Amino acid sequence: MELDERKQDVLRAIVEDFVATQEPVGSRALVERHQLNVSPATVRNDMAVLEEEGYIRQPHTSAGRVPTDRGYRLFVDRLARVKPLSAAERRAIERFMAGAVDLDDVVHRTVRLLAQLTRQVAVVQYPSLTRSAVRHLELVPISTTRLLLVVITDTGRVEQRLVELPGPTPGDDVTELRQLINAKLGGEQLTEAPALVAALVEEAAPGLRPAMATLGSVLLETLVERHDERIALAGTANLTRTGLFDFQGSLRPVLEALEEEVVLLKLIGEIEADGELALPRVRIGDENEFVDLRTTSVVSTGYGPGDTIVGGLGIVGPTRMDYPGTIATVRAVARYVGELLAQN
Structure with missing residues (x-):
């Protein structure tokens, strides 16, 4: 009807x-x-x-x-009519986020800000490696047979791994290995890494191939195989403080579900990269895939520089929430984080 x-x-x-x-x-x-x-x-x-x-x-x-x-x-x-943020709210977001010094700081400021503004549980996914590109790669000699491999992505994410080389490697060879890898991988999407790394081993001078093969193996594990997605969470105390859950016993399974990273990634990490960032997605009650979260609603969106989505963020709260205000806040914070990433 x-x-x-x-x-x-x-x-x-x-x-x-x-x-x-x-x-x-x-x-x-x-x-x-x-x-x-x-x-x-x-x-x-x-x-x-x-x-x-x-x-x-x-x-x-x-x-x-x-x-x-x-x-x-x-x-x-x-x-619902999405509430525009007030000038004071916009200034609060800008002031809170302006002092961020690196990606970790951006993520932790973002998750705390979302929790404070919405008074819900906030979840922020670190920029996904599968949606990032290599900005720079550094090889730091620890000894003649050990290197520290540092990969910096275009989203500011930093991955570090120790590499045990197959034999003593002079400093000049380390420099050449660094130059070869940066020339091949710099600016490339991490999803392209397998083919590029294989080519690196084939193209390296015969004397460098054993070291390059070892580095290539660690690179693939770091950039492709690990899928080491990270999540930041804040505001779980909001659920207990607000008293918004109507049914006795409904809060404990919610808190237990929020402790599972795989659940959190499923909630806010599956954002389609389809051009311009759209309105946040809202899943209400029984629309949630996880049974333990069917007393909650999830408001989530993607974020990233420009129209490129590199991760997701959002909030989890009771179905009785201020949807217009929450949707506006999630969208505004995501847009500001995207602008910060674009500046870097």
Whole structure:
């Protein structure tokens, strides 16, 4: 059944009031607080239709109603107006992020900022190696048979590995190895690394091939095979402080799920790189793949320099959240992080 405009207004009012008050919403309160221009009896009839259609429910025998997951979904898709951030909020984001000195600092400032602004659990994925390119590679001699391999990506991510060489290697040979690798891999996407590394071994001078083969093996493990995706998390205390979970025992499985990195990566890491960054994706209640998170909603988006998405970020909170404000905050923070990465 297609809801007419008045019933949509009633649903919007119920969602907004329930988010604001944490209390089931009655018809008289809606008429008093919102300019619906109809009687409480008319609102009660509209609420009866909304309940029959599965958009709201009655949690107990009082007259009040609360939104269902289906009601929140309609609210997010068609009824919500994304709140523009105030000038003060924008300045707060800029001030908080401006002092970041490296990628680790950017990620940790971002996750703390998201948690503070939304009062939810914030999750930020480090730039994915699979979406990065090599900016520079350094070989630091530790001894004649051991090197420190340092790979710096275009997103500021730094990977370090110790390399045991097959035999003593003079400093001039280390310099030549460094130059060969940077010439071949510099600026290239990490997804192209396997073919490029194989070519490096073939093209190296015969005397350098054993060392290059060892370096190539470590490079492939570092850049391709490890898939070492990292996650930063902040704000789990927000779930316990806000008292937003209605059902006894629902919080513990949520907290346990948030301890699993594979769950967090699935929640915010699967962002499609399809050009311009779109509105954040919102998954509500039963739309979540993980059973333990079906009392929550997840708002997530990709971030990166320009139109290139290199990672995901977002928040996890109860289904009763301020969707317009949260969507605006997640989008604004992602855009600012992308600008920081572009400057670097």
